[in-house]
Amino acid sequence: MKSATSQRLPRRAIFLMLCFCMGLLPGARAAAQSPTPSEIHWPEANLTCTPNGKVFRCSSMTDGSTVFDDVESFSVQGSVAIIDIHGKWRIIDAKGHNVLPGEYDFISHFDKDGPALFLLESWEKNTETVEGVCDSSGQILIPVKYREVHYIPAAQRFIVTQNNKDFLFDANGHNLMETGFDSISKPFAGEKNSLWVVREGPEEGAIAPATGHLLIPLGKWLLQSRGPFIIAEQDDAQGVFDHDGKPILPMAEDQQISWWEEGHLLIVNTGSGETDDSYALNADLQEVIPHHRYAVMKPYGKRLAIYSNEKWGLLSPQLAVIVAPQYSAINELHQSDNSLFLIDVPKQEGAHQYGVIDSNGKIILSPAWENINLKLLPANTPAADGDKRADVPAYYIVSKGQRFGLLSATGDTLLPTEFDSIESLDEDDPRLVATRNNRAELVDGRTGKQILPPDYEELSLLDGYSDLFLAKNSGKLGVITASRETLIPFAYDAFVDGDSLEHTLLLSQHGQTHRFTLIRSNDHWATRSTTQDVLGLPCDTNPVVNITRAKTTECYLPKPFSHEQQVLDGSHNGLLREATWPSLLLSQTQAFIFLGEFATAELPLLPNTLPLCRDTKGFSILLTSKSSQDDPTLCQSSSLHRLTFIRTTPTTLHCNECSEHNIPDTWIRYDMQAH
Structure with a gap:
């Protein structure tokens, strides 16, 4: 059966991205605009601001008199507030006096630890946005003339872009560089002592954020800031510099170097084959895991995989043995507070038996499977600050002897290993299509409970819908609903195309294409079909x-x-x-x-x-x-x-x-x- 989603990506994906960026989709508006609070109190100014249609009216808490009206946006930042009146943004103090006059097109707070700093934006006609910075007293630290301004609070430094060059400014707005670079990379964790990688053309170097001085000269190598070190790679060689730019491990082709953040260790693997060796250095360059204890080490979040005597195990950040070397392979399956690892116990030459353990070594799935596929789904609890919900293990699709089964996140059997295939409907959809003896059924992957019975030869979700399915019965295609209602009878030979934006579906029958319009009313579906102008008019479908x-x-x-x-x-x-x-x-x-x-x-x-x-x-x-x-x-x-x-x-x-x-x-x- 031709997939109902096989031809939708190019046009739909580009169009949806365009609509989202233009704010033409409901999700785009929700993402771009925060919910309007019912009332804002500013005790320092003795003001209460309440919505008045699309604007705020700010009144005195003492006598109720209007102090500000027609305020389109109002954001309190301690002793000052950012307000927008008729599209011009300003900063006022608790007495209502202008700290910064209303001549800017947008003002936002950097919202980080340290002094109160504000990003100022002006949108000049026929030019790109220019940015600058002021403090809570209204003093301009960085003039509003730069293409971009980024603040790194841990280092109290600004990366400022002008004329396609990046410059480094200190917390007082002083430029620390006479000439900029094509790019200055912001540090991963923002350590104060780490060097920052810069790029100029094909070459990279590293600067000290305190001074802006180039401590690692520009060269044709790749540099990565990791913890207090810079890891350098050139061709097949790797080496390490410290935070003063001094080489501590010379460039060599027989070493692979990584930084284990959770253990605060520099992991060095050397050699190949029978000469494999590894060791680990702490931030003070002390050898805390000596040579020859393990042949290979690999950081995996809060665990360090170790290889000794042709077996793999796990260490904690305190270097305690969590899993003694016993498996022929350990690979991280899912990283979280209690990560999951795929383990391999060979059954015979060339055959594998895979299982799953957690970061404490507890066996979740016994090593008895030829293939294991973990499905992650968004957690039921919302993430903090409105972020995307974290993905958590939902179920495992396992196989053995070309038969598939379904196990819960804790390893319980939900479907026996008797199916010809088990496939997910969609990325964040918990439902599965399980096929056995050429009959497909719909199953809830979290519980194994049947949603649609095995009455169909093939079954797939209709693109853009959560409750409509393209199904095949007796060799013919039709459309059914999640409640088993037949919406389009099983009379068609092939899927041609579909457009959920236009609510249309094209199916062919004996070489003739039929256009169906899908209509939803009061939670019920209906269709209208035609064989005339099935694509619509050429100039009306963009x-x-x-x-x-x-x-x-x-x-x-x-x-x-x-x-x-x-x-x-x-x-x-x-x-x-x-x-x-x-x-x-x-x-x-x-x-x-x-x-x-x-x-x-x-x-x-x-x-x-x-x-x-x-x-x-x-x-x-x-x-x-x-x-x-x-x-x-x-x-x-x-x-x-x-x-x-x-x-x-x-x-x-x-x-x-x-x-x-x-x-x-x-x-x-x-x-x-x-x-």
Whole structure:
């Protein structure tokens, strides 16, 4: 059965990302806007601010008189507050006086330990945002003229970007560098003593954040700041520098070096084969795990895997033996407070028996399986500060002798090892499709309970829906609901395409394509079908045009795909990624086209809205993410790649560069007014 999701990714993924970035989807609005509190109290200023429609009104707690009105945003930061009035942001003190005048387009608090610092932004016309920094007294520490400003609170330093160069500023806003670098990498854990890696062209070096001085000279090596050390890699050699930039382990090809953060140890593995050796140094360069105790060591979060006498075990950060060397392999399966590890106990030459232990060595799954697949699902409890919920073990799909079974996160049997296949429906979906003797059923992976009985030959989730399934029965396709209701009868030969945004589904029957519109009302599904214009009108199906309500005046179709059956055949034969019109729509200044629709197109990932440049012979579209609305000079640029369309007849265009990118070069005008 052709998957109901096999052709959805290119157009849908790009479009959804575009909508999210534009704030056109509900999720995007929720992510971009914090919930409005019912009331904000500012005791230091004796003020209470309450929502008044889309704005706040701030009144005195003493007599109720209005102190501020039409405040669009209000954020208290101790003795001062950030407010937005009519799109201009300022900082005021507890008496209502301006600490910083309202001349900025956005102000935010760095919200880190240390002194109260504020990021200031100005949005200059036809230029990118410029940023600067002030303190709670309104003193400008870094002028508002830089492309980006990042604050590293542990080091009390700023990384400031200007003219594609990064500079280092101290906490008082003083530039510590005469010349910047192409990039300054922020440290992983922000240790005060660690060096920061810088890059200039193909070379890397390291600076001291206290002074900005280059302590490790630029060279053609890769540098990684790890704990108090810098690990250097050049070709097949590795070495280590300390936090003063002095080499402590010379570059050598026979050593592999890593930093074990939880154990605060530098792990060094040397040699290969029979000469394997390893040792560990602490931050003071003392050898705490001596040479020849273990052949190999690998850090895994709170555990260190050790290899001795051809067996693997685990150590704690205190170097206590948690699991004595006894397994032929140990690999981390899931990292958490109690991590899970995949273990291997060979049964015979070339065969494996896999199991699972936790970080304390407790056996979760006995080593008896040929394959183990752990499914992680979001935890039931929300994460702190509204972050994404952490993934936790949900169940295991195991196999032995080409038969599959289902085990709980604690190792209990939920489904016996009797199935031909067990597959997850979707990434964060706990449901499974379990197939046995050519009959597929739907199962809750967390409990093993049956949701849909084994009445179907094949079963898959319809893309974009949580309760609709594409199923096959007696060799024919249909659509059912999660409550076993047959929504589309089992009468169709193949899945053609589907679009959950438009709530449409295309299925073929005896070579003819049927278009179904899926309709939901009061938690019940219904359908409407047609065999006419199953793809819709060519100029009405561009979702970007529809959602932005752009005023388009011209519509073109590539000649090989200018008729509905050609598009359907192109999708079936793999020439088009979807069964949808690959149309080109033009407004006065923009072109709307999904170039990724052509399966053989050789182009980078591009927006679906491109700048349009008209001339007397036709027009060109610029292959850039820039917008002509932001930069009216784009059309005059000779450095931007473009597709040039020359008018050969009143209704035909020839694209000069299209064939170079494996895109059709002849395009035909579709008369929008006639339809």
